[in-house]
Amino acid sequence: MDKISIIVPCYNEEKALPEFYRVTSDAVNGIEGAVCEFIFVDDGSSDHTSDILESFACADSRCRYISFSRNFGKEAAMYAGLQNASGDYCVFMDADLQHPPQLLKEMYHVLKTEGYDCCAGLREDRTGENKLRSILSRTFYKIIRKTCKLDMGDGKGDFRMMNRTMADSILELKEYNRYMKGIFSFVGFDTKWIPFHNVERTAGETKWSLPSLFRYAIDGILSFSSxxxxxxxxxxxxxxxxxxxxxxxxxxxxxxxxxxxxxxxxxxxxxxxxxxxxxxxxxxxxxxxxxxxxxxxxxxxxxxxxxxx
The missing domain is CATH 1.10.287 (Helix Hairpins)
Known part of the structure; x- marks a missing residue:
């Protein structure tokens, strides 16, 4: 039986985590031929995120958690989760339910039956997102496609399931300054994109301000383009x-x-x-x-x- 590792970076997500765990647990219970583990990575949260994750681990043997000593950023949290994942397949998901857990079953089926190495979610719209942020995001992806020559289009985010071969290839890239969207594209592998509609967060507020998004964009360009x-x-x-x-x-x-x-x-x-x-x-x-x-x-x-x- 296959094992799927669901990696969830968390930063001050105490309001969103209970609903995420409930909905995602229901979704993975319907996947035939596979068992799942949850790997929550607490990226130095200042609320009760760590306590909630500890309660998950006590109540459910499928749940594991890692707590950082401080906030190292989402890229570091994703890398830590991947390092500690033991599954045949690995998934990156946000804790705010903007990545629909209902797609996990289809993603697994694609990797098992269609010969792809990765199955990823393609966000078709930006419903519920600030208009200025949407415009800036689209502009950024236009720039990065031209400068980096990598497949990093608008809507192609972190939500994806990959096989062990691709996961191990990502782990081989140990640079300190990480930009995971660029790394996904850099390592290659055959990817199938499944479209989904954007929804508002289930709870809490986004941790991405315009200045932090700007710094993230600059990091992406400098990491993969001269x-x-x-x-x-x-x-x-x-x-x-x-x-x-x-x-x-x-x-x-x-x-x-x-x-x-x-x-x-x-x-x-x-x-x-x-x-x-x-x-x-x-x-x-x-x-x-x-x-x-x-x-x-x-x-x-x-x-x-x-x-x-």
Whole structure:
């Protein structure tokens, strides 16, 4: 009999977890030919998430939990869950029920009978989501498709079931700065997409603010693309030519000292652009610096429900 590991990153999800556990348990009970385990990863929550997960592990032998010493981020939580998963198939799900558990049965059937390595959910819309956030998200995915040359389209998120081969391939990528959507695409494997409609959270509030989403987007681009560096070089060459042309024009115009303010503005503009692109290069250097430290991706404070504990 196959084993399915359901990996659930959690950050301050005390309101959503009971309903998630109830609905998902009902869904997996209907999967014939497979047993399931739940691996909840508490990403340094400040509410009672850890207590709820401990109660799950005490009441249900299928439930395990890992609590981080602090908030390391969703990417680290997903990696920790995958490291501790023992299933033949592994699933990533959010605790807010925006990933429909009813699709798990179909995903398992696809992997068992159709020869795919991965079956993932394709979000068809953004119902219940802030309009500004929707516009920014769509714009980000358009940019990242062009710069990274990887299959990371809008709606192609973390909700997916994969076989053990793909899971082990992801675990081989041990970089500190992780962007899982890019990693899924990087490792390849045959993926079937199942469309589903977005729904509002079952409880609680989203932990993703616009600034955090912006940082997440920048991390994604810098992790899988050198396009910003190329853009910096191209822009530098164009601005250099523009400066020469502007200088020649100022000299030939015969305006004398009146051209000085123009040149001053031009110098300030070029210095500003230069500093901007130096910042881009600095981002790459800083990420390489963090990788060279070989720090752990996460630190475990407490575990429960595992046979070794």
């Amino acid at each position: 396009a910003p560096v190329t853009m910096a070089g191209t822009a530098g060459a164009l601005l250099f030519l523009a400066a020469i042309v502007t200088g020649i024009w100022a000299l030939l115009s015969g305006n004398g000292l009146t051209g000085i303010p123009l040149l001053v503005c031009l110098i300030l503009l070029l210095n500003g652009v230069q500093m901007f692109f130096i910042s881009i290069l600095g981002q790459y250097v800083s990420k390489d610096y963090m990788e060279s430290k070989k720090r752990p991706i996460y630190i475990v404070k407490k575990k429960g429900g595992f046979t070794s504990t």
